[in-house]
């Protein structure tokens with residue numbers, strides 16, 4: 033069951049799964065801190081494993097209205113293993129990450145593990161986290177980079 | 179030109195990717211030296227300083243300089259009223275560590291105000307977020323272009339490590355402290371407080387499209403107040419800016435070049451064209467741990483390229499190839515009615531200066547580096563060029579601000595006659611008679627950039643700082659700009675020295 037769509041329908045289905053497969057599903061609670069305004073939406077993508085991340089194939093995605101301060105995004109997954117998250121704050125609500133003339137983001141963005149680019153993009157190694165077998169809930173925290 | 183057109187010209191860049199993962203910072207600031215021992219750099223400098231007092235100009239500054247009135251030697255001209263601002267790296271060390279390159283230190287603003295024949299000074303670090311965070315921590319938190327920390331906080335965009343340390347210009351009611359890889363740092367004229375980074379075009383239709391895009395430290399300001407500038411992306415793309423005197427965008431365009439030098443410091447304007455001059459350097463960075471400056475090499479095979487760019491629409495109208503060379507600075511350019519272009523360059527035959535400005539951070543003198551010389555270049559309509567080397571050592575060339583882009587009669591620069599650590603004299607070159615006047619300060623002085631200022635009537639001034647090594651004090655000098663050999667008309671002495679800086683400008687009161 034892989035969802036590559038990036039819409040609210042997908043989110044609704046995930047929420048549904050939470051109830052029907054509560055005993056098998058594992059929750060990923062992704063806490064985004066430092067959201068600077070109520071403007072626009074947060075676009076959050078969940079990837080499974082290095083390949084999925086490299087190919088940009090999200091297994092799940094969530095779009096939520098931005099709220100100044102903190103947001104909690106819930107994902108439910110069946111399989112244990114390595115996951116990674118990236119997101120951006122679509123402040124002007126046009127559905128894409130704005131960049132400047134040299135291609136640098138001018139809207140907020142970020143990754144799992146609060147990873148930050150450092151003289152280059154954040155690497156998969158920096159952003160991956162483990163969802164262990166038998167775990168019911170994994171919490172991952174991050175900070176928006178503006 | 180509206181924003182849509184600008185973005186259209188970027189179509190080649192958009193395919194490079196617009197996601198954080200693909201952001202071009204990867205190219206622009208990527209790669210580092212080996213995790214060097216910045217503690218060792220600090221120790222090397224400290225022990226060298228014990229034997230070489232002239233290294234005083236490169237020592238770390240611990241705190242701001244309080245406002246005070248200076249001691250005048252001679253008579254300070256009463257008509258010279260206003261503020262002389264200078265900028266330069268001053269925070270070289272924290273927590274026992276020292277930066278590896280002179281270009282890395284946080285900028286400090288030196289303000290000399292003059293009125294009624296009196297001179298006052300204050301010095302203030304530009305309180306960027308990086309400066310403030312590191313100040314509170316008592317140590318470096320961010321890697322610099324050459325100095326890499328093992329546990330650096332993430333550097334996601336150039337402004338994260340913008341040290342605003344190269345130049346300072348007045349724009350509207352603010353001061354813009356400039357650093358070539360990032361945005362202008364806004365400084366309040368009264369308090370000298372940092373007030374954020376300018377988002378160029380931010381209140382116009384450009385929105386955030388120019389946010390964080392490099393704005394070089396050498397804008398050219400025309401007599402009408404218009405500000406022209408460029409910014410380099412190490413991909414070779416160069417953004418060209420035309421701003422009004424109020425800092426608002428009149429037009430902007432990105433041009434694609436093959437330039438791989440990664441560093442581009444200065445440029446020129448005439449009344450009709452911009453001159454983007456691409457020196458014979460190439461960045462050889464291949465590994466994440468290669469330093470930014472230390473990876474740049476001189477390439478004898480690479481001609482120096484001049485792009486002539488129309489000021490009306492920023493189109494490249496002509497290209498010239500000059501012999502291999504490198505320059506940080508140019509004084510001025512102008513063109514004849516028939517389109518012949520003239521300019522001067524403080525031209526180096528190699529890039530040893532860039533390494534020397536790293537070696538000096540470890541306590542080595544600059545004697546091993548080749549000096550730049552004042553070279554006059556003429557670009558002919560038929561695509562050929564001619565060059566005249568005055569054979570006089572030259573750096574920090576300046577002309578009267580009124581003639582920027584127009585024919586200049588005189589060119590002022592500092593020069594190194596016998597000094598081994600910095601310049602030791604000021605020079606005035608008369609372009610029609612091709613003759614020089616020099617004033618040699620003496621071996622015990624480290625002479626910084628001097629700028630020519632028009633007074634009332636026929637009186638012109640040359641204003642600049644120099645560090646007297648034996649007394650460990652800096653003085654502000656004022657010369658009769660047309661009679662340098664007479665020596666300074668007056669000096670205003672600080673009771674201590676301030677660090678050697680780069681560029682400054684005078685704002686009439």
Ligand SMILES: [Fe+2]
Pocket residue numbers: 344395396443506507680681
């Ligand atoms: Fe410069």
